[in-house]
Amino acid sequence: MSFTDYLLLFSGMGLVTYLPRWFPLFHLAHRRLPQWLIDWLSLIPVAILSALLAPILFVDTQPRCLHIGKLELLVAIPTLIFALKSRSMGATVLVGMLLYWVGGLFF
Amino acid sequence: MQQDSHSNRPFSDHTKPEHWFRQGAAASWPICLGYFPVGLAFGALAQQAGLPVWAVGLMSILVFAGSAQFIALAMLTTGAGIVSIILTTMVVNLRHALMSSSLAVYLQGVNRWFLALFAYGITDESFAVNISRFRNEDWGRWQALAVNHLSNCAWVAATLCGSLIGQFIPQGTLGMDYAMTGMFISLVGSQLQNRISILTGLLAGLISIAWYLLIPGDSYIIGASVGGATMGYFIKRRTRNRI
Numbered sequence: 001m002s003f004t005d006y007l008l009l010f011s012g013m014g015l016v017t018y019l020p021r022w023f024p025l026f027h028l029a030h031r032r033l034p035q036w037l038i039d040w041l042s043l044i045p046v047a048i049l050s051a052l053l054a055p056i057l058f059v060d061t062q063p064r065c066l067h068i069g070k071l072e073l074l075v076a077i078p079t080l081i082f083a084l085k086s087r088s089m090g091a092t093v094l095v096g097m098l099l100y101w102v103g104g105l106f107f
Numbered sequence: 108m109q110q111d112s113h114s115n116r117p118f119s120d121h122t123k124p125e126h127w128f129r130q131g132a133a134a135s136w137p138i139c140l141g142y143f144p145v146g147l148a149f150g151a152l153a154q155q156a157g158l159p160v161w162a163v164g165l166m167s168i169l170v171f172a173g174s175a176q177f178i179a180l181a182m183l184t185t186g187a188g189i190v191s192i193i194l195t196t197m198v199v200n201l202r203h204a205l206m207s208s209s210l211a212v213y214l215q216g217v218n219r220w221f222l223a224l225f226a227y228g229i230t231d232e233s234f235a236v237n238i239s240r241f242r243n244e245d246w247g248r249w250q251a252l253a254v255n256h257l258s259n260c261a262w263v264a265a266t267l268c269g270s271l272i273g274q275f276i277p278q279g280t281l282g283m284d285y286a287m288t289g290m291f292i293s294l295v296g297s298q299l300q301n302r303i304s305i306l307t308g309l310l311a312g313l314i315s316i317a318w319y320l321l322i323p324g325d326s327y328i329i330g331a332s333v334g335g336a337t338m339g340y341f342i343k344r345r346t347r348n349r350i
Binding site: 009011088 | 116134136140141162165166167170171172175179184189192193196200201203204205206207208212214215216217219223224225226227231234235237238239242261270281282283284285286290292293295296297298299303307308310311312313314315316319320323327328331332334335336337339340343
């Protein structure tokens with residue numbers, strides 16, 4: 001592909017990525033939000049995080065099938081306990097990485 | 108319009124920019140740590156797919172979206188057209204509209220130029236870090252902006268490194284593959300504040316798994332988060348009415 005092709009492709013991708021990130025902020029930050037919307041939006045973060053995380057812990061990717069007992073899940077349990085006790089994200093990430101690395105040597 | 112009109116959440120205007128930057132950096136280093144292996148992998152794959160180094164950098168700067176960039180790369184190698192890659196990117200990244208909406212609650216009345224600059228850096232990871240901080244502690248928009256843009260720098264640097272040297276680094280070094288998962292676990296932990304949030308998380312996780320197994324593509328993220336949050340919202344309303 002030529003420079004122009006790449007530029008066209010990446011600009012297009014950039015635009016369709018930017019618009020959903022920008023428009024709701026632009027639109028919602030300057031009006032009074034109804035209480036039901038605030039209540040609903042307050043549940044969105046935990047829902048998005050769980051939706052991102054659950055397949056990583058419980059599902060094999062290729063092909064997609066349920067797999068209880070993945071190393072990711074076994075490591076996640078002590079990592080979550082550590083996260084709840086320590087409340088430190090940096091330390092939690094390091095503990096998770098260490099356990100996953102050690103687990104990988106035995107699994 | 109008055110700036111920073113969020114009355115019960117005073118922005119720390121007395122503190123210096125270096126202070127905001129330091130707080131932002133302290134909050135964003137786990138993101139940068141997590142981006143590194145992913146960015147290296149992306150750069151290495153892009154290099155194998157024949158993308159020049161400048162194209163990798165240009166893509167990371169203009170798009171800044173991990174999963175969409177991987178998908179675009181896969182589509183490029185199978186010879187997909189520009190329009191279909193752009194449309195796929197749009198679908199994959201629509202989920203950020205939900206994150207942007209949640210962040211709007213904490214950026215009420217903020218200047219539109221700031222919002223335009225801030226929006227560029229909204230990713231799954233920066234959103235998760237910022238929303239937890241906004242909710243749990245004194246967190247201002249400048250710290251949040253620093254998180255967004257430091258993460259972006261790390262992503263661009265990591266993908267560039269990957270396209271230069273990625274082929275020489277073995278996969279899975281030091282458990283790096285788990286950095287992002289570890290971050291999500293810690294963030295889920297910080298969001299579990301009451302019964303409704305725990306229930307919402309469980310529902311969203313269950314829907315996500317089922318959706319992921321049954322429907323190809325990435326729609327499970329939007330489907331499960333909207334589904335889980337909506338169910339959680341109605342359960343919260345019903346229990347509140349009963350008491």
